[in-house]
Amino acid sequence: MSELEPERLRPLLRGAFGEQYLYAVETDSTQDVLRDGDHPHGTVALAEHQTAGRGRSGRSWEDAPATNLLFSLLLESPADARIPQLSLVAGLAVASALEREAMVPALVKWPNDVLIDGGKVAGILLEATGSRVVCGIGINVNQVADDLPPTPRFPAISLRVAAGRRFDRAAVLVAVLAELEHRYEQWLEIGLAGLADDLERRNALRGRRVIVGGSHNGTADAIAADGRLTVVLDDGRTTLVGSGEVEIAGT
Numbered sequence: 001m002s003e004l005e006p007e008r009l010r011p012l013l014r015g016a017f018g019e020q021y022l023y024a025v026e027t028d029s030t031q032d033v034l035r036d037g038d039h040p041h042g043t044v045a046l047a048e049h050q051t052a053g054r055g056r057s058g059r060s061w062e063d064a065p066a067t068n069l070l071f072s073l074l075l076e077s078p079a080d081a082r083i084p085q086l087s088l089v090a091g092l093a094v095a096s097a098l099e100r101e102a103m104v105p106a107l108v109k110w111p112n113d114v115l116i117d118g119g120k121v122a123g124i125l126l127e128a129t130g131s132r133v134v135c136g137i138g139i140n141v142n143q144v145a146d147d148l149p150p151t152p153r154f155p156a157i158s159l160r161v162a163a164g165r166r167f168d169r170a171a172v173l174v175a176v177l178a179e180l181e182h183r184y185e186q187w188l189e190i191g192l193a194g195l196a197d198d199l200e201r202r203n204a205l206r207g208r209r210v211i212v213g214g215s216h217n218g219t220a221d222a223i224a225a226d227g228r229l230t231v232v233l234d235d236g237r238t239t240l241v242g243s244g245e246v247e248i249a250g251t
């Protein structure tokens with residue numbers, strides 16, 4: 001029996017996120033499980049394996065069955081322009097929880113990845129329809145190095161590779177859900193500005209060379225209070241960019 005089956009997971013939950021829990025051994029994408037239907041805020045859909053897992057920008061999200069965490073969380077969020085900030089809220093929550101579980105430093109790579117030792121340990125995909133946001137999270141947990149997908153754009157890492165031991169995936173999931181709930185409540189009450197210091201401490205891009213709008217070179221700086229990235233351009237100007245407008249030089 002998998003440690004992620006509902007009977008095993010439910011007693012461990014620390015908050016409301018995950019109380020509604022849809023578990024599958026296999027599905028196409030957990031994003032689609034929550035996209036339609038009448039699921040309440042905080043519902044989690046999780047699969048041991050996805051046959052059509054997707055990442056950002058039309059990429060696929062490959063997995064090694066039953067060794068990682070693949071889940072989506074339904075958020076009924078106030079429908080306003082701040083919804084894209086949720087990828088940073090989720091990134092901060094995942095980084096904090098993984099760092100605590102694995103006892104290795106975890107950073108947020110603006111706008112939606114979590115890094116350990118410079119490798120991508122988790123990715124976040126937000127899909128919103130009005131106020132209904134499906135926040136998909138893939139975390140590399142127990143893969144050995146050979147199981148990790150080759151990522152030409154960015155190296156991948158798992159908690160197991162980073163910490164040198166296997167993890168109980170239920171414990172990791174419960175820790176991540178509790179942190180997601182805590183950070184989401186903070187964001188609702190005080191906005192991203194309330195998370196700014198914690199985000200900045202985990203800002204993996206600060207100091208990295210970036211290209212803005214395909215042609216302007218610069219250096220990434222702080223994550224701004226509205227969630228955009230500050231970039232100091234080589235011509236001396238400072239600009240704020242959204243997620244589609246910047247790429248890391250050399251990737």
Ligand code: BTN
Pocket residue numbers: 028029030031050052053054055056057059061069070071072112113122123124125136137138139
């Ligand atoms: C990215 O880094 O591009 C985002 C990856 C998001 C992957 C997760 S796995 C669970 C959920 N279901 C999906 O199909 N994608 C997300």
